Amino acid sequence: MAVIALVGALDTKGAEYAFLADRVAALGATPLLIDVGVLGVPALTARIGRDLIAELGGGSLTELRGRGDRNAAMTVMARGAASALSDLVASGDVDGVLAVGGSNAAYVMAEICGRLPFGFPKVLVSTIAAGDTRSYVRETDLTLMYPVVDINGLNRLSRPVLANAAQACVGMATSPYAEPFRSAPLVGVTMFGVTTGCGSSVVRGIEDRGFEALTFHCTGVGGRTLEALIRGGTIQGVADLTTTELADDLVGGVCSAGPDRLTAAAEAGVPQVVSVGALDMVNFYETVPPEFSGRLLHPHNPAVTLMRTTAAECAELGRGIAARLNPSIAPAAVLFPHRGLSQLSTPGGVFHDPAADDALYQALRDGLRPGIDLHDFDTDINDPAVSATAVDLLATWLEKETP
Amino acid sequence: MAVIALVGALDTKGAEYAFLADRVAALGATPLLIDVGVLGVPALTARIGRDLIAELGGGSLTELRGRGDRNAAMTVMARGAASALSDLVASGDVDGVLAVGGSNAAYVMAEICGRLPFGFPKVLVSTIAAGDTRSYVRETDLTLMYPVVDINGLNRLSRPVLANAAQACVGMATSPYAEPFRSAPLVGVTMFGVTTGCGSSVVRGIEDRGFEALTFHCTGVGGRTLEALIRGGTIQGVADLTTTELADDLVGGVCSAGPDRLTAAAEAGVPQVVSVGALDMVNFYETVPPEFSGRLLHPHNPAVTLMRTTAAECAELGRGIAARLNPSIAPAAVLFPHRGLSQLSTPGGVFHDPAADDALYQALRDGLRPGIDLHDFDTDINDPAVSATAVDLLATWLEKETP
Structure with missing residues (x-):
């Protein structure tokens, strides 16, 4: 059964991630929630909480909150999430990663994807998909989905897009294509x-x-x-x-x-x-x-x-x-x-x-x-x-x- | 069983589309090949051939070949493909659309997506995914996958990306999420x-x-x-x-x-x-x-x-x-x-x-x-x-x- 890491701010985007987790589970896969939020109260319980993510990123949640520097906080949380995902993928505990949000979510996802192997399923739902995507895609095989409207709560436009993202990610993560072994360099x-x-x-x-x-x-x-x-x-x-x-x-x-x-x-x-x-x-x-x-x-x-x-x-x-x-x-x-x-x-x-x-x-x-x-x-x-x-x-x- | 339309130039991108068709079939879905090539000899037999696509686009293949105007040909073929897909989707005969290639493929896909309903699975594998995507994404919920290297034949980098694209598209097209009926305007x-x-x-x-x-x-x-x-x-x-x-x-x-x-x-x-x-x-x-x-x-x-x-x-x-x-x-x-x-x-x-x-x-x-x-x-x-x-x-x- 494929495990899909859902990485996001479980405070401001709680409803969206709850919906994604439901959809992933409905498809027979296992959602694994990772919280990269800093300020608000998480609406969902993460499997890997924000405290641990901050630590893995070389900081502490208390300190990040105290400083009130959004950019610094995002940098630490992104680094922590990338480190967590890199370990989970290396140990075979995660089969796909999915995130949703604006430019912050896109930045976190870009940092994560830079640490993941080519071919590993990586899906991002974000309005940054229409625009100059280079600073987010970088040199990774990222899958970008444009939600047409800002993802800001659940409505009849956001639900179908989020559902599609879950299906695409689970689809890629379930019995993935195995490239035939080639010894030729x-x-x-x-x-x-x-x-x-x-x-x-x-x-x-x-x-x-x-x-x-x-x-x-x-x-x-x-x-x-x-x-x-x-x-x-x-x-x-x-x-x-x-x-x-x-x-x-x-x-x-x-x-x-x-x-x-x-x-x-x-x-x-x-x-x-x-x-x-x-x-x-x-x-x-x-x-x-x-x-x-x-x-x-x-x-x-x-x-x-x-x-x-x-x-x-x-x-x-x-x-x-x-x-x-x-x-x-x-x-x-x-x-x-x-x-x-x-x-x-x-x-x-x-x-x-x-x-x-x-x-x-x-x-x-x-x-x-x-x-x-x-x-x-x-x-x-x-x-x-x-x-x-x-x-x-x-x-x-x-x-x-x-x- | 989901039907996936594979739309592309079956001459220059024959090997890639053959691989996609195999992957779609291996996932239990049905590939439906649509040829938008103009000049070369198709490497595969399309279900909807280039002659019909040219006609649907308001031109004729012979005339397009004679004129030798690449842009004009692409415009006609894109319009024809958009018309064909729009009809196939309206009649319920296709459940997802997938294309791969450079900026030409991206243009054809953009024209197609403009005619398809929101929420309908639309996947494009193209290096245009890293760059300014606005002219391709427009106002559609397109899914873009960045292949890292130019898609130019099958190799150990292109195969995994194409396989992922097939899995994502089939994943979205298979028992898709149905938005609960809302009568409120x-x-x-x-x-x-x-x-x-x-x-x-x-x-x-x-x-x-x-x-x-x-x-x-x-x-x-x-x-x-x-x-x-x-x-x-x-x-x-x-x-x-x-x-x-x-x-x-x-x-x-x-x-x-x-x-x-x-x-x-x-x-x-x-x-x-x-x-x-x-x-x-x-x-x-x-x-x-x-x-x-x-x-x-x-x-x-x-x-x-x-x-x-x-x-x-x-x-x-x-x-x-x-x-x-x-x-x-x-x-x-x-x-x-x-x-x-x-x-x-x-x-x-x-x-x-x-x-x-x-x-x-x-x-x-x-x-x-x-x-x-x-x-x-x-x-x-x-x-x-x-x-x-x-x-x-x-x-x-x-x-x-x-x-």
Whole structure:
């Protein structure tokens, strides 16, 4: 019998959670109430009470009430709920999680989902489902249900939506689909339009060796998702030949994946082959901020303008890559194509700038610790020599690990 | 046994839909494939083929292929799919709808969902779930599932997400929750911060008469949702005393609910009491566009600046309201509070402007057809006299209709 965790403020949303618990039980599953409310009197008895949740979040309920800081309280309760759920799921005591409410409930759910495995049923009923959902969905397989009206008590609109959410969550949690066991490692491959040649041949090479490949388009979301999947243990090897999001993060382009890009594999002990794909460019939409008006710009299409990275920026990027890779506990290597970081910086290309490329190279050569080899190529990034070496290195490392 | 409509491009997404159909069948439900692909060869046989869908959408497949206009093709196929689903649901032949894909699939699903009843299971698996979802969710109770990676073939990440989507949809469609029969009409009530007094007493009055009230906050989304629920048959009476979104639509404020605001009740034959609540203002965020620099502005809070409507705008708004109400087939009336359209335009208030208010009044008096009474109040909108009349009128009309 599936157990569904119902996580919410059992004071202000007591009626809604009582209804959800009834529906879950009516479907033959077991509701497990977790209270993240702080101020009001709970309308229902939680299986895991707010005191324990506050403690798990590193605070105390009395202190949170005394401070009267809503944001601080929400942060602690969300952290506590995430910790509780993470433990319950790891021990096999919960089969699905369901929450309902406004942006507070959505924040708590986002924190919880970040700690739960991919594929685990996660359902949120909230008006935040219509709007910009990125800060709530993040890199999780969250299921969002839009209730049309604010969930504020039970009425003939809220009841059917809540009932649907219960049925969806119980439906997912009951005899869930089991992915067939695959021993082949899953390899994450990054690419961008201007490094498609490289990415595609890496994917083919990976699959020819009997591994499974998963590609990530480096527009910011792609890199964030790759990092999250590495941290979650889904990915066993990385061909991160397009690290362009680092340039956008450094210079202020629109494709940044945040400063944590290129850190997960090193920290999680996942082998990685890294290159400098598309580090010759920073991405902007139609217009480029005025501070870059004197720079070398290239209109890529009506919606995207590219800006060439300078030698100084390239040197900084090289230092940043070395700093990220040096702590690696798993094998790592860097491939450097001396005749073009992308389609656009090959000899004759609009972004051809050997001095900038060389600044990147020198910073890598000076910065990488012994044991992380820097491989030189007298070709551009999209040359088959680069992808072949990437595949060979990964195959060697992964075959050593696979029993 | 629940029937799940699987709507998608069976050429490019053939493998994914085959997997979904298998999962739906494995759960004891019946998959019903609907093909909205245009160019490629379908990998599966649809129960409702692309030819019929194109026809239902007002086109022909041959013509769509010949034109080579992707957008036009998608519009026709979406319209056709929406028409097919609407009929299948109305005849009770389908119990849930499920789609998977990118922004095209999301667009098709949005068009379909706009034609389906509230509460009917609607599931979309798409990367658009992380981002601004408004143009896809619109005013429907859509369930969105974020697949983390692009759905592009079957792999160990896409399979579990697709399986979850099938389980969620079948879960919702199997012995769905039946809302207890309520004979009391549901009345939609509009309000805004500066007309809260009015809205709250209308809600109390409505509930005292034994009806059910549902409030809509007029920030654009509220008005759109109200209109959608009226068109969908969910709402049987409207106390639309805060029509401020019309001012934002006319002048260019941030709270527009589109030009179709205040049209659904007239078209659907739903009785309505209308007033001019907060038509003294247009809403902007921190800054007001430069063309309004000479206007009367009022900083409402750090995030919102209000602008007083002029006499000319008020006259135009009055004509617009009359034009929207005159086609009403159900009873309608307009209440006019001569001493303030909101808290801010009462005598002494920052937006007090009797000439502008009077321009609005004259336009209504001149524009409303006989049979739509204009009631005068020597009070502001938040006076109990206004709300009492609104409740009395609605109660009379609704009690006449209720057997």
